[in-house]
Amino acid sequence: KAGVTQTPRYLIKTRGQQVTLSCSPISGHRSVSWYQQTPGQGLQFLFEYFSETQRNKGNFPGRFSGRQFSNSRSEMNVSTLELGDSALYLCASSFGQGKGYTFGSGTRLTVV
Amino acid sequence: KQEVTQIPAALSVPEGENLVLNCSFTDSAIYNLQWFRQDPGKGLTSLLLIQSSQREQTSGRLNASLDKSSGRSTLYIAASQPGDSATYLCAVSEKKSSGDKLTFGTGTRLAVRP
Numbered sequence: 001k002a003g004v005t006q007t008p009r010y011l012i013k014t015r016g017q018q019v020t021l022s023c024s025p026i027s028g029h030r031s032v033s034w035y036q037q038t039p040g041q042g043l044q045f046l047f048e049y050f051s052e053t054q055r056n057k058g059n060f061p062g063r064f065s066g067r068q069f070s071n072s073r074s075e076m077n078v079s080t081l082e083l084g085d086s087a088l089y090l091c092a093s094s095f096g097q098g099k100g101y102t103f104g105s106g107t108r109l110t111v112v
Numbered sequence: 113k114q115e116v117t118q119i120p121a122a123l124s125v126p127e128g129e130n131l132v133l134n135c136s137f138t139d140s141a142i143y144n145l146q147w148f149r150q151d152p153g154k155g156l157t158s159l160l161l162i163q164s165s166q167r168e169q170t171s172g173r174l175n176a177s178l179d180k181s182s183g184r185s186t187l188y189i190a191a192s193q194p195g196d197s198a199t200y201l202c203a204v205s206e207k208k209s210s211g212d213k214l215t216f217g218t219g220t221r222l223a224v225r226p
Contacts, residue, residue: 006155031212043201043216056211090155097212098143098163098205103156 002026004093004104012110018079021107025072025093032074033101034066037088046089049074050096081111114139114206118217125192126225133187133220135202140180143205146214147176147187150199159200160187192224 005024013019025032033056034046045058049068066076072093078085088108092101115138125131135145144163148156160169160176162185168177175188185202199221203214 033213035214035216042218043203043214045213045215048211048213050211056213058213088153092156092214094212098207100144100146100158100161100205101214102158103148105155108153 004091004102006089006091006104006107008107009105010108010110012112013081015081015083015111017081018077019081019109020075020077021089021091021109023074023076023091023093023104025074025091026102029093029095029102030072031094031096031099032068032072033092033094034074034076035090035092036060037090037106038086043090046076078109083111085109086111114204114215116202116204116215116217118200118202118220120220121218122221122223124223124225127192127194129192129224130188130190131192131222133189133200133202133222135185135187135217137183137185137204137215139206140183141207142180143207143212145176145178145185145202145204147174147185148201148203150201150219152199156201189222192222194224194226197222197224 031050033048048056068074088106092103119134147159162178173190199219201219203216
């Protein structure tokens with residue numbers, strides 16, 4: 001069965017721009033989470049969605065937002081990009097609370 | 113606040129050695145602990161998932177144990193191979209009033225020399 005699909009794989013954006021990343025979970029998985037990975041901070045939790053509702057949010061500024069659609073696909077948006085937003089953004093899906101996660105290959109965002 | 117620590121940060125071993133990676137966490141209110149592998153520039157591959165009620169899980173040459181009361185987990189890799197070279201991450205799934213999240217350790221970078 002298909003895994004977690006993230007698009008695009010790579011992005012280069014300019015400071016001040018905004019970006020939208022997409023994640024398609026494993027079929028049947030209703031929970032989608034987003035993580036940011038940087039060399040300095042490691043993996044940090046951004047937010048989690050379940051049945052189109054944000055259930056949990058990490059400690060990131062309001063420039064980071066997300067949503068989930070009725071088919072469980074999710075998007076995250078970063079507005080007014082800063083150089084420090086350069087990172088690998090990972091999406092993970094799960095059947096539900098405590099069921100274990102499957103991760104996608106990530107989107108590598110570079111802000112110049 | 114949950115904190116996850118992994119020791120050692122890096123490890124280099126000759127092929128064929130058995131090795132142990134360590135993970136500790138501060139809050140025992142978890143659903144489970146998951147071990148992942150990450151190759152450079154890639155996403156995370158799940159290796160083993162241990163529920164909070166379990167003591168260990170095995171998959172091939174990998175064995176993971178969990179001692180929730182002491183906040184510790186170990187990942188044992190038997191007969192290491194160069195293809196095992198990667199960063200290994202442990203993550204705990206915290207019990208929250210709503211939602212779910214993983215808290216990750218900083219990882220152990222493993223190099224297996226031929």
